[in-house]
Amino acid sequence: MKDTMHRNIRPLTVLQRVETDASAQQCSLAKKSCILLVTKNSRLADPVMDYAINVADRMNCKVLASYVNTLPLLDNDGMHPRLAASAIQQNGDAFKAKAAARGVEFEYVRESGKISKVISRLCRMVKRVEFVLIDQGIKIEEAAFGSPVPVFNIVCTDTRTGKMIDNRQAKKISYGEKNMKATSRKSHLLKTLIFGTMTAALYAAVFTNSEFVMTYFTRGGIYALLPVATVFVFSYAHGSFTSNFWSALGIEGSKATVQKQAEKSKTVDKRRDTRPRVQASA
Amino acid sequence: MHGPVADTIQFIDLNFAYIVFLVIVGFIGGLVSGFIGSGGAFVLTPGMMSLGVPGTVAVASNMCHKFPKALVGSIKRYRYGQVDIKLGLIMGVFAEIGVQVGIMVQKHILETWGEAGSNLYVSVSFVTVLVIVGSFVLRDALKLRKSGGDGWVQPPIAARLQKIELWPMMTFKRANLRISVWFIIPVALATGMLAATIAVGGFIGVPGLMYIIGATSIVASATELVVAFVMGLGGTLIWAFYGMVDIRLTLLILGGSLFGVQLGAIGTTYVKDYMIKYVMATIMLIVAVSRFLAMPKYMNKLNLTSFSDASVALMTQMSFYIMCFALLTGAMIILVNMFKARSAESALERAAQAQA
Numbered sequence: 001m002k003d004t005m006h007r008n009i010r011p012l013t014v015l016q017r018v019e020t021d022a023s024a025q026q027c028s029l030a031k032k033s034c035i036l037l038v039t040k041n042s043r044l045a046d047p048v049m050d051y052a053i054n055v056a057d058r059m060n061c062k063v064l065a066s067y068v069n070t071l072p073l074l075d076n077d078g079m080h081p082r083l084a085a086s087a088i089q090q091n092g093d094a095f096k097a098k099a100a101a102r103g104v105e106f107e108y109v110r111e112s113g114k115i116s117k118v119i120s121r122l123c124r125m126v127k128r129v130e131f132v133l134i135d136q137g138i139k140i141e142e143a144a145f146g147s148p149v150p151v152f153n154i155v156c157t158d159t160r161t162g163k164m165i166d167n168r169q170a171k172k173i174s175y176g177e178k179n180m181k182a183t184s185r186k187s188h189l190l191k192t193l194i195f196g197t198m199t200a201a202l203y204a205a206v207f208t209n210s211e212f213v214m215t216y217f218t219r220g221g222i223y224a225l226l227p228v229a230t231v232f233v234f235s236y237a238h239g240s241f242t243s244n245f246w247s248a249l250g251i252e253g254s255k256a257t258v259q260k261q262a263e264k265s266k267t268v269d270k271r272r273d274t275r276p277r278v279q280a281s282a
Numbered sequence: 283m284h285g286p287v288a289d290t291i292q293f294i295d296l297n298f299a300y301i302v303f304l305v306i307v308g309f310i311g312g313l314v315s316g317f318i319g320s321g322g323a324f325v326l327t328p329g330m331m332s333l334g335v336p337g338t339v340a341v342a343s344n345m346c347h348k349f350p351k352a353l354v355g356s357i358k359r360y361r362y363g364q365v366d367i368k369l370g371l372i373m374g375v376f377a378e379i380g381v382q383v384g385i386m387v388q389k390h391i392l393e394t395w396g397e398a399g400s401n402l403y404v405s406v407s408f409v410t411v412l413v414i415v416g417s418f419v420l421r422d423a424l425k426l427r428k429s430g431g432d433g434w435v436q437p438p439i440a441a442r443l444q445k446i447e448l449w450p451m452m453t454f455k456r457a458n459l460r461i462s463v464w465f466i467i468p469v470a471l472a473t474g475m476l477a478a479t480i481a482v483g484g485f486i487g488v489p490g491l492m493y494i495i496g497a498t499s500i501v502a503s504a505t506e507l508v509v510a511f512v513m514g515l516g517g518t519l520i521w522a523f524y525g526m527v528d529i530r531l532t533l534l535i536l537g538g539s540l541f542g543v544q545l546g547a548i549g550t551t552y553v554k555d556y557m558i559k560y561v562m563a564t565i566m567l568i569v570a571v572s573r574f575l576a577m578p579k580y581m582n583k584l585n586l587t588s589f590s591d592a593s594v595a596l597m598t599q600m601s602f603y604i605m606c607f608a609l610l611t612g613a614m615i616i617l618v619n620m621f622k623a624r625s626a627e628s629a630l631e632r633a634a635q636a637q638a
Contacts, residue, residue, distance in 0.1 A: 097635070203533065210530055214293060220525030227346055227527045228518055234536060235350035242540045243358065246548060253362055253551035254627060 032105075033128040034062040038119060038143065039135035040070045042087035048135050048154045049095055056104045061130060063099060065092065065108040066122060072112040083186075085110075116146025123148050188248040195241035202237055206230070293528050294334050301534055303333070307609075308347070308538030314612045315539070316355045316546020318562045319506030320484020323348050324569065325609050326535060327481060328602055335531065342521035343531040344481070349514025351539045356507035358547040364500050366456035369491075370508025372463070373470040377483060377509050378516045380474020388478065398583035405580060407479050408573035415489050416566030419559050426556035434555060440496030457497040457505065469494050470509070477513055484510065485566055492559075499558040500550055549616050552623035561615050568608035576601040 037044060037052050044065060056063045067088045092108040099106035111118045115138055123129045131150040134143045144151045206213055217226050246252070294300075307329050314321055323344055330340035359365050392400040436444075440459075448462035469490035477483030484506045491502035521527055550558065575597040581587040582594055589597075 101637075203537070206529065206533060213529060217522075217527065217529045218293070218525040220523055223525070224519055224522035227522050227529045227532065228515070230529060231346060231350040231518075231532060231536065234533060235354050235540070238536065238540050239350075239354035239357070239544075242354075242544045245541070246544055251545070251548060251624075253548050254623070255631075256627070 032062050033059070033130050034064050034126060035059075036119070036122060036126070036129045036132045036149075037063060037065040037135070038068060038115065038132060038138060039065070040068050040115065040137055041135060042067065042084045043091040044095065045136050045154070048133060049098065051154055052133055053099050053102050053104055056099070057102045059130065062105040062107070063095075064122070064126060064129075065095060065106070066118060067092075067108065067110050068115060068118050069110070069112040070115060114146075115142050118146075119143055119151075120146035120148070185248060185250070188244045191244040192241060192248045195237055195244060198237045199234070199241045202234060293339065293530075296530060296534075300333050303329070304531065304534040305538035308535035309542040310538075310609050310613045311535075312351055312355075312539030312542025312544075313546045313549075313616060314542075314561070314565065314609060315351060315507070315510075316358070316543035317503070317549050317616045318484065318546075318558055318565070318612070319488050319503035320510055321482050321562065321565055321612070324480070324482045325605050328605065330531060332602065335528070338521075338526050339528050339531075341481070342518075342524075342526035343528045344535070345514055345517045345521055346527045346529075346532040347535040347539060349511050349518055350536060351543050352507045352510035352514055354540055355543040355547055356504065356511060358544055359504040359507065359550065362504075362547070362551055363456070364504035364550065365508060366454045366497070366501055366505045367508060368452075369454045369457055369466070369495075369497070370505040371512065372452070372466060373473065373487070373491075373505070374509045374512025376467050376470030377474035377477065377487070377513050380471035380476075380483075381478045381513055381517065382474075383471065384475035384478025387475070395584070398580045402577065402580035402584060404479055405573045405577045407476070409570050409577070411476060411480075411485060412566045412570035412573070415485060416563050416570060418493075419489055420563030420567065423556045423559035423563055427560065434498055436496050437493045439494055440492075443494065444496055454497075457495070457501050459496045461495060466495060473509060474513060483513060485562075488558075488562060499555050503550070503558050503562075545620075546616060549620035552620050552627070557615075557619055561612050564615065565608050565612040568611060569605060572601045572604035572608060575604065 035052055035056050037048065039045075039048075052063050052065075069084070088108075088110060095108065096106050109122075111122070115134075119132055123132070129149050131152060132143060132147050134140065134151060134153045136154070138153070140151060140153050143153075216223055217230075307326060311323050311326055315323065326344045326347075327337075327340045330343065331337055335343070356365050356370070360367070388400060388403075391403045395403075440461075443465045444459060444461050446462060446465075448464055450463050451460055452463055452466075453460045469487070473483040473487035473490065476486045484503075487506045487509055488499070488502045491497045491505060492499050495502075497505065518527065578587055578589045579594050579598050582589055
């Protein structure tokens with residue numbers, strides 16, 4: 001991990017009126033020094049979370065995480081607010097459990113607005129913020145602009161492939177991993193309904209017109225393609241329906257197997273070194 | 283309609299009881315197929331015939347439901363990283379040739395010894411293949427079970443064959459093996475021939491992939507679904523050309539079997555490698571008993587034995603029920619082991635969370 005520090009030297013000349021959030025008001029971290037974590041996603045990246053807990057444990061301070069909705073007027077960046085709230089709650093609970101295992105106190109708040117303004121507001125409210133740690137996807141310049149304390153970001157590298165995870169990838173991973181639990185059941189249920197309706201309609205179409213179907217489907221010759229095409233259509237609709245049906249019931253493949261498979265597919269062959277080399281010819 | 287047979291075919295009228303029966307048998311068959319790669323459909327042909335469906339229509343409709351089921355099952359198992367598509371397609375092409383050879387052999391026997399001779403040939407093939415291969419697979423499964431079943435060792439025959447560098451050599455990444463095509467062809471041909479004879483090629487295909495080619499039982503059973511898809515598609519096109527497919531029966535069986543095949547595929551991610559062998563061997567051996575009881579009927583017709591009509595009728599009935607029992611036993615083993623492993627995994631997860 002590589003840390004980069006940007007000290008904000010711009011003094012706060014104008015004290016803006018702070019619109020205190022109800023949850024932020026209840027924050028009980030005012031007396032003890034703390035680390036402020038800021039993310040604009042519905043979850044904090046694992047390396048950021050782990051780093052914050054490690055440092056807080058060493059420094060004997062607390063952790064305050066702030067989940068910032070940077071686009072409150074745009075329905076939370078396309079995500080349904082309720083799903084976002086559920087994902088944040090899950091992430092916060094997971095973080096809390098992780099922190100509790102190390103004996104670190106943790107609280108989280110939900111904020112909305114510009115990152116710089118949120119950081120500035122929280123730093124003034126909480127008073128004893130030692131430094132700010134920003135999650136992937138936030139520009140350090142933007143965070144440093146509103147912060148009276150040092151701002152750090154975490155650059156994670158995939159040690160196995162030596163490939164750096166950029167912000168866009170990190171966002172995708174975070175969406176994929178985090179929101180999975182909150183959304184997958186609902187999404188499977190929705191798909192079950194859609195494909196179930198489609199399947200029922202197909203069955204109804206065949207069985208209500210069974211005489212017509214049987215007349216043409218048993219003619220043979222070129223009509224042989226009719227039953228074959230029909231079962232292909234059914235296997236798509238009904239196959240998708242049954243797959244989502246079991247998933248909606250929570251019956252899915254073993255996580256250990258799926259994880260192993262994901263790791264296998266993630267393996268990237270090392271790129272060949274094509275740099276020109278000095279050659280000696282005798 | 284095409285062909286002289288099709289003109290005389292009577293398609294049955296369906297009632298509610300028939301529909302429920304077909305959907306349930308389809309589900310159980312699909313569950314077994316999704317888990318061991320094949321073997322779920324062998325009850326369907328006699329099952330449909332017991333409802334009054336003509337033999338050819340039962341075979342054709344069964345075949346037509348098998349390939350989409352295999353397609354859905356192989357897609358599901360491909361997502362779990364268990365399918366070697368290249369190996370499956372190569373085997374499927376040669377298995378299709380095996381099916382045609384099997385049909386020719388059947389025709390020859392039918393012309394020489396008549397229908398009873400043909401049926402006896404089918405039953406003898408059933409019993410011989412299932413007893414020999416089933417016992418071998420069961421012995422191996424029990425051995426693995428005793429040792430814990432964690433490590434996988436390449437079978438000695440497969441290891442030897444893979445060392446022989448005979449052109450053309452092919453590498454199969456997912457199955458993690460490199461072998462000459464000349465060793466794949468006989469396995470595929472035998473699979474096709476058995477499929478043409480007893481309608482379940484997988485009883486040769488999966489053990490062949492495991493013990494001769496050298497794939498793990500998970501990969502072998504998953505790849506067999508691709509082979510079944512290729513064979514089933516080819517077979518369906520031929521049967522449909524003669525107008526033999528009753529699409530209503532096909533769709534009803536498919537209605538149940540697609541639920542089953544997904545669940546069977548999910549089950550493979552929870553169990554250990556030997557469990558597939560164990561389920562397969564159990565089904566094979568029980569089916570062998572069933573077919574053994576069906577033999578006196580044909581032997582009487584050929585004047586080889588002289589059992590009374592009452593005993594023959596009883597044995598024929600028992601044969602069908604034992605076949606259903608084989609399928610049910612397989613399904614029960616799969617479901618019990620899958621849900622056991624699932625609850626064990628959930629318990630471990632909960633314990634890990636509590637520790638954290």
